[in-house]
Amino acid sequence: MSRYRQTLADHTYEFDGLAEVMAKATPLRSGDVLAGCAAHTDAERVAAQWILADIPLRTFLTEHLIDPEVDEVSRLILDAHDATAFAEISTLTVGGLRDWLLECVTRSDAAARLRTVGPGLSAEMVAAVSKLMRNQDLIAVARACEVTSRFRTTIGQPGRLATRLQPNHPTDDPRGVSAAILDGLLLGAGDAVIGINPASDSARATGDLLRLVDEIRTRYEIPTQSCVLSHVTTTIELCEAGAPVDLVFQSIAGSQAANEGFGVNLAVLQEGMEAGRSLGRGTIGDQVMYFETGQGSALSADAHRGIGGVPIDQQTLEVRAYAVARAFDPFLVNTVVGFIGPEYLYDGKQIMRAGLEDHFCAKLMGLPMGIDVCYTNHAEADQDDMDSLLTLLGVAGAAFVIAVPGADDVMLGYQSLSFHDVLYARRTLGLRPAPEFEQWLVRQGMSDADGRVQPLDIDRSALRGLGASA
Amino acid sequence: MSTWDRMRAVTPSRIGQPRVGETVRIDEVLRFRAAHAAARDAIHLPLDADTLAEQIGALGQGVAGVVESRVTDRAEFLRRPDLGREPRTVVDIPADTGADIGIVVADGLSTTAVAAHAAPMIGALKEVFDGRLVIAPVVIARNARIAIGDAIGDHLGVTTVLVLVGERPGLSVDDSLGVYLTHRPRPGRRDSDRNCVSNIHPPGGLEYRAAARTLAALVDGARTLGASGVRLKDGSTSLSC
Numbered sequence: 035m036s037r038y039r040q041t042l043a044d045h046t047y048e049f050d051g052l053a054e055v056m057a058k059a060t061p062l063r064s065g066d067v068l069a070g071c072a073a074h075t076d077a078e079r080v081a082a083q084w085i086l087a088d089i090p091l092r093t094f095l096t097e098h099l100i101d102p103e104v105d106e107v108s109r110l111i112l113d114a115h116d117a118t119a120f121a122e123i124s125t126l127t128v129g130g131l132r133d134w135l136l137e138c139v140t141r142s143d144a145a146a147r148l149r150t151v152g153p154g155l156s157a158e159m160v161a162a163v164s165k166l167m168r169n170q171d172l173i174a175v176a177r178a179c180e181v182t183s184r185f186r187t188t189i190g191q192p193g194r195l196a197t198r199l200q201p202n203h204p205t206d207d208p209r210g211v212s213a214a215i216l217d218g219l220l221l222g223a224g225d226a227v228i229g230i231n232p233a234s235d236s237a238r239a240t241g242d243l244l245r246l247v248d249e250i251r252t253r254y255e256i257p258t259q260s261c262v263l264s265h266v267t268t269t270i271e272l273c274e275a276g277a278p279v280d281l282v283f284q285s286i287a288g289s290q291a292a293n294e295g296f297g298v299n300l301a302v303l304q305e306g307m308e309a310g311r312s313l314g315r316g317t318i319g320d321q322v323m324y325f326e327t328g329q330g331s332a333l334s335a336d337a338h339r340g341i342g343g344v345p346i347d348q349q350t351l352e353v354r355a356y357a358v359a360r361a362f363d364p365f366l367v368n369t370v371v372g373f374i375g376p377e378y379l380y381d382g383k384q385i386m387r388a389g390l391e392d393h394f395c396a397k398l399m400g401l402p403m404g405i406d407v408c409y410t411n412h413a414e415a416d417q418d419d420m421d422s423l424l425t426l427l428g429v430a431g432a433a434f435v436i437a438v439p440g441a442d443d444v445m446l447g448y449q450s451l452s453f454h455d456v457l458y459a460r461r462t463l464g465l466r467p468a469p470e471f472e473q474w475l476v477r478q479g480m481s482d483a484d485g486r487v488q489p490l491d492i493d494r495s496a497l498r499g500l501g502a503s504a
Numbered sequence: 505m506s507t508w509d510r511m512r513a514v515t516p517s518r519i520g521q522p523r524v525g526e527t528v529r530i531d532e533v534l535r536f537r538a539a540h541a542a543a544r545d546a547i548h549l550p551l552d553a554d555t556l557a558e559q560i561g562a563l564g565q566g567v568a569g570v571v572e573s574r575v576t577d578r579a580e581f582l583r584r585p586d587l588g589r590e591p592r593t594v595v596d597i598p599a600d601t602g603a604d605i606g607i608v609v610a611d612g613l614s615t616t617a618v619a620a621h622a623a624p625m626i627g628a629l630k631e632v633f634d635g636r637l638v639i640a641p642v643v644i645a646r647n648a649r650i651a652i653g654d655a656i657g658d659h660l661g662v663t664t665v666l667v668l669v670g671e672r673p674g675l676s677v678d679d680s681l682g683v684y685l686t687h688r689p690r691p692g693r694r695d696s697d698r699n700c701v702s703n704i705h706p707p708g709g710l711e712y713r714a715a716a717r718t719l720a721a722l723v724d725g726a727r728t729l730g731a732s733g734v735r736l737k738d739g740s741t742s743l744s745c
Contacts, residue, residue: 064583203515204677204703205710210515217519233703233710265734297696297734334585335695375672377585411543411673412582412613417536440518440528440536445703447674449540452518457526489523492507501507 035342036097040081047081053099053340055089056158057347058082059165061387065330065378069338071345087129087166091120094158099350100340105290106300111156111357120154128162135163135398136171139178148179152400157288160395161353169387172394173430181433183365183402184319185259185280187225187468189433190402195465196434197456198368198404199224202445206233208246215250216500217439220480221453222460222487225471226366226404226434227281227324229261233445240264241277248278254478254497257470259316259365261324266298266306273309281324281365282310288327288354289346291337300358307362318470321365326406327355328370329388330378348378349388353395360399367396368404368436371423373448376412382419385409389423393432404434408450417441417449424455428463435459457487516676516708539675546678548578551611551618553644559623560609560642565630568597568641571656575647589651590691594659603640605633605723606662606689610648614670614678621681621704621712622668628712629666632720650684650698657689664723664732665689671702680705683715685722687732697733699726 035051049055057071059082066072073079095115102108126134138144164172182190189196201214211230218224228247232240240262247260259280262269266284273279284303285296293299303323310322329348332338340346352369359367369392372385379385389405396403407423409415424435441452459465466472466485475481478496480488492498508520518536521528557567571594574587581588607629609622626642633639640660645652650667657665664687671680682702686693699722703709726732 068584068586201517203517204680204705204708207514209511210517213511213515213519214517216511217517267734295694295696375585377583380583411540411675411678412547416540438517440521440532442518442536442539442675444516444674444676447672447677447680449675452528454521454523454527461526487526492520498507501511 038085040085042077042081042084045077047078049082049085051344052093052097053344053346055082055085056099056162056165056350057345059086060347060349061165063348063378063384063388064376064380065333065348068377069333069345069348071347083166086162087127089128089162091126091128091131091159092124094156094162098341099158099346100289107288107290107293107354107358110300110361111354114357114361115156116153119151123151123154128159129166131159131163132166132171135175139174144178145180148398149400152398155398157353157357157399158350160398161350164391164395165349169390169426172390173426176394176397177429177431179397181397181400181402183321185316185321185365186257186318187259187470188318189226189366189468191469192431193465194468195428195432195456195460196226196468197223198226198434198436199228200231200436200438200443200450201228202231202438202443204233204445206239206243208242211243211246212250212500214439215247216497218437218453219497220490220492220495221457222467222475222481223437223453223456224256224258225468227259227261229263229324231263231446235264235268237268237271240268241272241275244272244277244279250500257474266302270306270309273313279310279313280315282306282322283324285326285331286355286358287331287335287337288351288358289332289337292332292335295335295337300361303362321363323362323364324366325359325364326368326370327352327359328374329392330374333378334374349391352392356396356399356401359401364401366404366434367401368406368434370406370408372409372413372415373406375410376414379413381414382416385413385415385419386423386426390426390430393427393430402433404436405432406436406450408436408448410448420449420451420455424451424459425462428459428465461486536675543673543675543678546616546673547613549615550578551615551646553646556609556619556622556644560626563623563627563630565626565639566641568643570644570646571597572646573648573652578647581647585649588647588649591645591652591655594656597643597656597659598641599659600661601640603660603662604637604664605639606657606660606665607639607642608645608653608656608665608667609642610645610650610652610667610669612649612669613672614680616673617670617679617681617705618668620679625668625681625683625704625712625715628716629719632716637723651693653684653686654689654691654693657686658691663688664726666719677705677708680709683719685719685726685732687726699732699736
């Protein structure tokens with residue numbers, strides 16, 4: 035194991051190996067303190083960042099944080115590494131990569147260059163460079179990355195901000211779910227997906243919800259896709275039973291052990307992707323996977339350790355989850371950034387930083403990245419923090435955000451964005467819905483030609499039938 | 505009654521909020537802020553274990569006592585979930601009861617939920633298991649998370665442990681109870697080894713009897729399968745989260 039030394043203001047800091055340098059170089063967050071891997075002082079953190087800046091990118095190809103012998107995510111990262119794509123940046127250090135990225139974004143061919151280099155960047159390289167970057171750096175580079183994905187709508191085009199309409203209900207009541215869908219559609223939401231977290235994970239309840247949303251989608255000819263976020267094994271069962279499955283969902287994490295905690299492995303995810311694709315339900319694309327991630331998920335499953343039992347910092351583990359996602363060509367990926375709790379991200383500042391990191395890292399790795407801009411009631415955060423993060427992510431070019439009626443998810447018990455919040459972001463930042471969905475809004479008389487959602491009396495809406503069963 | 509009012513009867517969601525421009529009116533903003541303030545305040549209320557023990561006793565159900573987690577106060581509980589998953593000691597509760605079912609009431613993130621729903625939920629569980637399966641004396645766990653049931657269930661020597669836990673408060677609901685089932689509990693169990701029934705908070709959420717029926721089906725399934733978790737699906741209302 036390499037030993038690293040850095041002197042700052044006459045004090046010499048020592049670090050045992052790459053994992054410790056990575057962890058201690060990470061901007062402060064409660065989860066790393068909980069895991070016992072955070073820098074003890076601000077000065078130690080900067081010392082670690084100096085060291086990290088000088089580490090050659092090539093080091094990450096030979097020095098492993100989690101042993102590939104025992105971890106299939108590590109093996110995936112090594113096997114998927116594209117040496118040709120890496121060639122252009124192979125002589126750079128981590129600090130050099132940061133400078134290269136920021137120089138790149140000023141060029142007219144930035145998007146193409148970033149896309150070319152992406153497969154050459156391993157999860158650990160991307161995590162490392164993000165630790166050195168300021169928030170504006172994360173925003174500038176993410177904005178220059180263009181990642182689009184397709185199923186029935188196109189997600190991720192520049193100048194667009196799509197939404198997952200999340201119509202959760204505490205008991206999966208179909209009338210309650212329908213009412214929330216109606217509310218969201220009238221406010222121009224649902225272009226990324228109409229995605230329900232079921233209160234029950236049974237195949238029957240999941241199938242009922244899938245048929246409910248599919249019936250609404252086909253009745254009103256809405257160009258979007260649906261998803262009930264049950265366990266991937268439940269969804270595979272439903273695909274085989276002929277249920278109308280559009281997207282195949284699974285929560286994933288950045289270590290084999292953490293994925294086992296979710297009851298999945300790479301083979302099951304592959305099976306899920308094949309099951310979804312076999313239905314052939316996409317009209318303009320066949321990207322069927324939908325993944326959720328979030329910093330702290332590995333630690334919360336006590337599955338965050340690397341070689342020698344050394345704790346790996348939560349942000350590096352999060353980016354390793356993107357390496358898992360990347361292997362399955364997803365339609366949507368989002369971090370549930372403020373959902374996992376204050377023991378991982380303590381307050382608004384930490385949530386905001388993590389949201390920008392997650393978005394940057396995923397987009398650089400070529401993922402259609404969205405964010406659940408959210409917080410829980412036991413975190414030190416409020417609506418003002420969400421306004422700030424939404425605005426920053428809108429500027430950074432986020433593919434989509436999650437939205438619920440009145441920002442209040444009554445099933446999962448946390449605050450996400452409201453449909454109105456998305457209208458604010460679209461107007462203030464000049465962003466539009468996904469193109470196919472925007473045209474549908476215009477055809478329904480719900481939006482003007484610029485994609486601005488018009489106030490509409492529900493009783494005059496073509497969708498009023500959705501509320502009739504209530 | 506307006507269309508929105510009719511729909512509000514079927515969901516607690518904040519649907520149909522009147523628009524001003526593209527946002528909501530000031531009364532909605534303040535209503536939201538008040539709900540957030542109330543939820544935050546509720547998280548920090550201490551659990552009244554004495555009253556809860558009395559209520560459980562009044563059901564004719566024995567109570568083994570109160571177990572503290574390794575956490576020293578509520579603030580540390582929020583920052584250190586690892587310490588909330590382990591009991592400080594289990595010496596004061598009975599060992600090797602040989603009972604089929606262990607019940608642990610953990611305050612979790614909502615002491616309000618536990619105060620409101622733990623006792624009636626235990627009443628409903630007594631009814632569904634009555635005469636069929638033996639329930640060990642109930643353990644109340646303070647500053648505790650779900651996994652604390654692994655060590656307690658192991659010590660009690662029960663086949664299946666049910667942990668009743670206060671779920672994280674939301675804006676509309678700050679008293680939601682979850683019940684987590686772990687078959688053959690012992691330290692080191694993973695989340696994928698558990699099944700859960702969540703959102704128990706009548707009248708708005710799941711009723712006690714409906715929850716108890718689902719749990720009874722899951723317990724029976726776990727006893728047949730010899731395991732709980734993602735492999736256990738009862739085909740009707742099995743829940744795993």
